[in-house]
Amino acid sequence: MLVHALGHRPATQAVTDGWVTDCAATGIEVVEESRSTWRVWHVRAVAERQARTAGVGLADLDVGVDRVVGYALDRLSVRLGSADPIGEPAVLCRADGGSVYDVHGATSYTSARVPDAERRLFDVARATSGRRICEVRVGIVIAEDAANGVNRNDAQAAMVRDLATSGRRLQLALAPAGTGKTTAMRVLGRAWSDTGGQVIGLAPSAQAAHEFGPAIPSDADGGHTDTLPS
Numbered sequence: 001m002l003v004h005a006l007g008h009r010p011a012t013q014a015v016t017d018g019w020v021t022d023c024a025a026t027g028i029e030v031v032e033e034s035r036s037t038w039r040v041w042h043v044r045a046v047a048e049r050q051a052r053t054a055g056v057g058l059a060d061l062d063v064g065v066d067r068v069v070g071y072a073l074d075r076l077s078v079r080l081g082s083a084d085p086i087g088e089p090a091v092l093c094r095a096d097g098g099s100v101y102d103v104h105g106a107t108s109y110t111s112a113r114v115p116d117a118e119r120r121l122f123d124v125a126r127a128t129s130g131r132r133i134c135e136v137r138v139g140i141v142i143a144e145d146a147a148n149g150v151n152r153n154d155a156q157a158a159m160v161r162d163l164a165t166s167g168r169r170l171q172l173a174l175a176p177a178g179t180g181k182t183t184a185m186r187v188l189g190r191a192w193s194d195t196g197g198q199v200i201g202l203a204p205s206a207q208a209a210h211e212f213g214p215a216i217p218s219d220a221d222g223g224h225t226d227t228l229p230s
Contacts, residue, residue, distance in 0.1 A: 012055035015064035023050045024072035028111055037080060037108045043072050077109035125170040133164040133195050141191040156184040163188055185215035193217040201225035 013019060027046040031038045047068040056064050073079075088099040098104070138161050142152060152160070159181075163171055175181050189199045201216045203209035206227055213225040 013051075013057075015056060015060045015067065019054070020064070020067045020071055023047060023054075023068045024076055026050065027068065027072050028076045032111060032113065036114050037110045038077075039108060040069060040073060040105050043077075043109075044069050047072070073109055077111055078115075080108040080110060121170060125168060125172075127169045128167045130167045130169040131197060132167040133191055133197075135161060135165050137195055138164045138187075138191050141187055141194070145187060152184065152187065153180070156180050156187075160184050160188045160191070164191055182212060182215050185212070189215055189217045203227060 024047075027043055027050065030046045031042050035042070044065065047065045050068070051061055051065055088101070092100050094100060094104075142157055142160065145152065155175075159173055159175075163173065173181055173184075193199050199216050201209070201212050201224065203212050203225065204227070209225045209227050216225050
């Protein structure tokens with residue numbers, strides 16, 4: 001183990017143009033999986049891991065990583081925020097040409113795929129051709145809960161009615177933690193399944209899926225709660 005950890009392997013990867021472009025493309029895909037915007041440090045961390053895995057020699061390591069980062073940010077990323085149209089004089093610029101008044105590494109980037117995905121979500125959210133539940137049926141389910149001693153406040157009841165009757169294919173229910181979103185989902189899930197709808201719950205983590213599980217009707221056709229696929 002010590003020999004493997006401390007031994008120096010010979011360089012196996014030359015820093016070629018092809019390797020730089022491939023690593024940059026892969027690096028952007030990696031950061032896209034976990035964030036919608038990134039900074040130079042996120043891309044550099046991925047590039048350094050790629051260079052180490054590929055076996056880039058120590059003499060070429062810094063130059064290779066710099067080339068990957070530069071290609072990823074300049075060619076494969078979209079800079080966020082507008083640049084100042086008034087440039088700084090040379091005495092107030094760093095060696096790389098940036099202004100000394102700019103915080104180094106603070107520029108945020110994204111990729112063309114992220115705004116495209118956001119536009120597709122907006123398009124779906126505007127569509128009102130989805131399945132609807134009549135307001136009377138929703139009111140019956142809320143009244144059944146009240147008869148069983150489970151009372152929903154006005155905000156929870158309004159959220160359930162809006163989600164169930166709007167016909168929108170994508171909707172957002174946004175509220176602070178502890179305000180009863182999951183509790184309200186029980187009413188929505190039961191109303192949805194009782195009228196022939198299918199309920200599938202997805203959560204970003206196993207713990208969240210476990211907590212969300214009770215909100216999914218167990219008798220719904222195919223209803224279950226799971227984590228989001230990576």
